[in-house]
Each structure stands twice: as C-alpha cells, then as structure tokens.
Amino acid sequence: MKSKFVNKKRTVEIYFVLYLAALMLLIPDLKEKSNEKNEVNIDNNLFRIYTEKQILYSRISIDSSGIESISSDSVNSIYYVGNVKLIDFSFQVENKAFNQIINISQGSNIWNFFRYNEVPDLKTVFFYWKPPLLDKKNYVYNVKVTAKADVEVFDNNTQSNIIRKLQSTTQFSLVVNYYDNQTRQLIAKNEDSTKDQNQLPANYITYNTNSEIFLDIENKKISNLTNDEWTNKITVWGLNLKNELGEKPEISIYNSPDKNNGSVYIKQITDNSIILAGKTPQFGSSRVKIRLTRKSDKSSVTNEFVIYPIPIIEPNFPSIMYPLITYKFEPNLPDLINKNILTKIVSDNKVINSTFNNTNFYFSINEDLTGKTIYFERYIDGNLYGKSYPILVKQFPDPVITRIQASGSQKVKVIIHSFGIANGNENYIKNIELSGNGTYEEIIGQSTINKSNYTITQVYEVTLKNVQQPFEFKIRAQDNRGKWSNKESYP
Incomplete structure (x- = not known):
C-alpha cells in the first residue's frame, strides 16, 4: 500500500513567504523611512503612543460539521505617555486585497467587527475585534492608529508650562488563519489578496528587535529643597537595559550657573527603567540629559529634565513681643510630601513652643522672659530651614x-x-x-x-x-x- 505523499517543502516555502509579507505591512513607506534618523524626535519624548502587540492572531479550524475557533487574540492595548490634557484616537483598518478601508473614530465607533474603548485613568485604549468566521478565508488587516493630543509641556523660553498640539501614530496587524481540522494544516485556498503570500505560520512569534526607543520621564520638572536629594524614574521602551545596551548610559548635567552644587548619579537600573538621583542645586537650575544607545543597530534616544531649588520664603512673625499678648506666626514652609516639619521657639536653648506642621499658629510670652531674646526656627527632616530668627521680648511702655x-x-x-x-x-x-x-x-x-x-x-x-x-x-x-x-x- 502506498503512503500518501505530503509536499512538506511547499508548505515551508509558503510559510516563509507569508512571514515576509506580514512584516512588510508593518514597515513604514520608504518615503517616510528616508526622513527618519536614529535619534528620536524630541516630540516623541513629549507624547507617544505604542501598542502592546504587533500582531493579533485568530486561528480557526474548519471541517464538514462546521467552524470552530481554536484561539483568538481579540484585544490589543494602545498606551500613551506624556502630560496629556486632551486626546482623540482614530483607527484605520485596511484590507489591501479587496481595497477596503474602515475608519473608526469617536463618532463612528459602532462597527460589528472592530471597536475601541478609551480608559483615561490608565492612559490606555483597548482595541477589540471579532474575526469574520463565516468567510472561510485567510485575512491580513493592517491597522493604523493615530492619536492627536493637547500636551502640557515645560517651555524653557518662558519658564512656564504651555499646551502643544502633538500627533503620534503606530500600527499593528490582524491575522485570520483557517486550518483543516483533520490535517491540522493551514488552508491555502480561497484566500483574499494574500494569494498564498500574506499569511504567517501558526507557530510564528513576532519579536521586533529594531523598534524605536523612547523614554518616559516621570518628572520633566523637579522642584526640591536646596541641597536635598532628588530622584527621577525614566522608563525605557524598545530596549532591554540589561542585555541590549551598546554602551553605558550617558548621563550629563549642566548647571546654571556653573558652581551651584547640582549633581546626578545612577541610583538603580532594571530591565526597563533607570532611577537617577542627585543633589538639588543651591540656586539657579540643573539640566540633566540622558542618552541610551542600542547595541544591535546603534540607534539612540536622548531626553532631559530640569531641577530647580525651591526658593526660601521668609516667615511672618513679630520681631518684638510684649508679655501676655498673643501674636500670629506664619511659618511659610514649602508644601512637601513625606517630609517631617517642625517649628519651634527657643529661649536659652530650651524649646518653649513647637508645632509639627506648616499651619499658622498663635503664641504669647510670659512676663518672666521680659528683656530676653528668643528665637523662631523652622526645620525640615531635622535640618534648619532658612535661619534662626531673633525676637526681642520687651516690657510695655509706660503711659x-x-x-x-x-x-x-x-x-x-x-x-x-x-x-x-x-x-x-x-x-x-x-x-x-x-x-x-x-x-x-x-x-x-x-x-x-x-x-x-x-x-x-x-x-x-x-x-x-x-x-x-x-x-x-x-x-x-x-x-x-x-x-x-x-x-x-x-x-
């Protein structure tokens, strides 16, 4: 009895061609590519969208009894980074085979097979799709995502925050594959424009080693106490910091003026983040610049942030006090999180009054301190903030x-x-x-x-x-x- 001949060589060839075709759908137009540089545009550091997955598969089996879904990856997450105040998404789903384009936006988010849902608290949009099971055809859809946003950014010229209108795009593919339930082989007939060329093998897993790198800086502008330590977390996308760095992270600091004691160092590195830290300048400002380079293609990304010292505001208090009269004290400390605040009034190195917050308070002095000088002091985390302020206690004048x-x-x-x-x-x-x-x-x-x-x-x-x-x-x-x-x- 002769065994049935299976042309395995042809199947492998088809898979390879389909693999290349799907990748081509993810490659930008050559005209656009010619304008790109290895260095990421600064706007990408201010606002950026990116997808969780580059290809979503739906694998379906078919036999004489009907159609059954083997597995379906039906949801993709599109994330965005930046100080976004307002954002609008639109999706373009294209089937090049049939020259079909479906546009989905906020006003037309009612399609049976494609829809999306925005969750602003997570800075995420969820894209949902249902494969057309009854068509019994292999499909490849190319989905282009466009986001237009109002982004609040810090303007170095005006030294204030402004709103910029920025746009970012990304794309991914949807793949529908039909399999014969008996042979477990991909069905190659009755495909759309792929014509045996645009489908990926069922066991193919995408991994784009040459995707763009971009940085999400937790704080673009840091205000901190003079000489206190600041920290800032930078999340890295498109680059594994443990094994894909071509060289050590390049960290630079530019102090203005030069000798203001601002500093920076690398505090921690994980697979996808760097925590920088340093001393807050005593005056002026410090600009920190970070540059990362990928080993595989030498592409790099650069971004920066600025550190400012919080100016010391003088307290409001009486410079002269009379016994038994109640006076108002206003500490005027900066609003800080996770800091221990202490104000105290001292006489002869003894604390005669203290508070543990930044609220205003009232205080009167006893007659036995008449003729002495007392001191009003403010502390943050145990360190004297500003200086020690003298107050003269005087007797009331005669009539x-x-x-x-x-x-x-x-x-x-x-x-x-x-x-x-x-x-x-x-x-x-x-x-x-x-x-x-x-x-x-x-x-x-x-x-x-x-x-x-x-x-x-x-x-x-x-x-x-x-x-x-x-x-x-x-x-x-x-x-x-x-x-x-x-x-x-x-x-």
Whole structure:
C-alpha cells in the first residue's frame, strides 16, 4: 500500500513567504523611512503612543460539521505617555486585497467587527475585534492608529508650562488563519489578496528587535529643597537595559550657573527603567540629559529634565513681643510630601513652643522672659530651614500724654496712651494726678483700643476751676500696672 505523499517543502516555502509579507505591512513607506534618523524626535519624548502587540492572531479550524475557533487574540492595548490634557484616537483598518478601508473614530465607533474603548485613568485604549468566521478565508488587516493630543509641556523660553498640539501614530496587524481540522494544516485556498503570500505560520512569534526607543520621564520638572536629594524614574521602551545596551548610559548635567552644587548619579537600573538621583542645586537650575544607545543597530534616544531649588520664603512673625499678648506666626514652609516639619521657639536653648506642621499658629510670652531674646526656627527632616530668627521680648511702655489741646477758653482735652495687659485685662489709666487751676473728668465714649499693638487711647477734659486766676496746670497719669506717665504742663 502506498503512503500518501505530503509536499512538506511547499508548505515551508509558503510559510516563509507569508512571514515576509506580514512584516512588510508593518514597515513604514520608504518615503517616510528616508526622513527618519536614529535619534528620536524630541516630540516623541513629549507624547507617544505604542501598542502592546504587533500582531493579533485568530486561528480557526474548519471541517464538514462546521467552524470552530481554536484561539483568538481579540484585544490589543494602545498606551500613551506624556502630560496629556486632551486626546482623540482614530483607527484605520485596511484590507489591501479587496481595497477596503474602515475608519473608526469617536463618532463612528459602532462597527460589528472592530471597536475601541478609551480608559483615561490608565492612559490606555483597548482595541477589540471579532474575526469574520463565516468567510472561510485567510485575512491580513493592517491597522493604523493615530492619536492627536493637547500636551502640557515645560517651555524653557518662558519658564512656564504651555499646551502643544502633538500627533503620534503606530500600527499593528490582524491575522485570520483557517486550518483543516483533520490535517491540522493551514488552508491555502480561497484566500483574499494574500494569494498564498500574506499569511504567517501558526507557530510564528513576532519579536521586533529594531523598534524605536523612547523614554518616559516621570518628572520633566523637579522642584526640591536646596541641597536635598532628588530622584527621577525614566522608563525605557524598545530596549532591554540589561542585555541590549551598546554602551553605558550617558548621563550629563549642566548647571546654571556653573558652581551651584547640582549633581546626578545612577541610583538603580532594571530591565526597563533607570532611577537617577542627585543633589538639588543651591540656586539657579540643573539640566540633566540622558542618552541610551542600542547595541544591535546603534540607534539612540536622548531626553532631559530640569531641577530647580525651591526658593526660601521668609516667615511672618513679630520681631518684638510684649508679655501676655498673643501674636500670629506664619511659618511659610514649602508644601512637601513625606517630609517631617517642625517649628519651634527657643529661649536659652530650651524649646518653649513647637508645632509639627506648616499651619499658622498663635503664641504669647510670659512676663518672666521680659528683656530676653528668643528665637523662631523652622526645620525640615531635622535640618534648619532658612535661619534662626531673633525676637526681642520687651516690657510695655509706660503711659504717655500725647497731646493737650484747647477746646474753648476754659477747657482743654488731654489725650493719653497706655499699653498692654494688666492682671489679664486691658491696661487702662486708673489714676490722674492734676495740680493747678483746673478739674478733670474722662470723656466717656471716646476711648479706643488698637488690638494690633495693644495701645489704649483715653481722652480727658480739664476745666478752668477759678476764673479769677490764670488757667494753668500740671498733669500726669498712672496705668493699672502702677506705671506713671511723663508730667506735662499747660499752657
């Protein structure tokens, strides 16, 4: 009995040709290719889309009883990187064999076989497809993805963030393969325009070693405390850092001005990321540039980011304090995450008040510290931030007669200022000493208190006592603390 002859050579040849054909669908037009350089365009570092898979397979078996799906890779993820504020996707699905093109966008995302769903929180779009099972034909679809986005970027000229409109494209292929359920061989008849040339072997796995490299920098602009250590993570796509680097990562730092103590070093390298770290400059800025080169084709990618020191803002606090008066302190520390904040007021190296956050607080001093100098200090992670600020604790001034003015031929007004607190209350005038030709009384309703400096103003009226004698007198005032004012004479 003769065994059935199987032409294995022809099958291998077909597989090889189909493999080359599918790869050709993924290669850009030659005209576009001629304009490309090994160095990635800077826009690609600001905004970029890329696919999780380059080819999606649907393998289907067929026999006299019907059609059965063996395996179907029906979902592809399209990711995007960059500080994207608004993005719009469109998909073009092309079957070159039949000259068929289907355009899918936000307004026409209703096709039976192709659709997509955007998930902004994941910076991802999911593309779904269902192979046309009833056609019983082998297909290759070429899917071109275009994304137009409003991207927020840092502009070196204006030193501020601006919105740029950027576009990125990528592509992948959808492959439908029918197999004979008995022979397990690829069915080559009734194919579309492939004509035995555009299908990939069932066991072929794509691996594009010459894909573009691009970098996703976690922070394009870093603001940090002066001399504090900064870190920044750079995720690398299209290059395995452990075994595909042609040379060591090229890391450069450009300080402006030169001697501002900014620095950089490689803290950690994984398969697809580099963590850089360094010292924040004391002033000016530091620009860090990273360059990676792939060993296989010498293509390279360059990107950069900038580090700025957070300027020290002076606190708001009283430079002079009086006992028992409550004053407001505003630390004005920068808003920082995962930092230990401490503010304290110190006298003779002893802490007399402390807080553990950046909020404003109120504080009053005891009378026993009168005449001393205390200090207000701010700390971040145990390090003094700014400087130690002196505050002089002074006793309230004695009362003062500020003005004596005539209010008629036989009356004068006497304006007296007293200051501060006495026995927990406002320090009013409690006694008037008057000698000469006159009598006095307080004008009720004209007293005022200035809470900002605790100055109390009281108005007294002195009236001529004996019209037969000249209108003249001497006057002084005593406050509730027992302090006397200066003695004033009239006229």
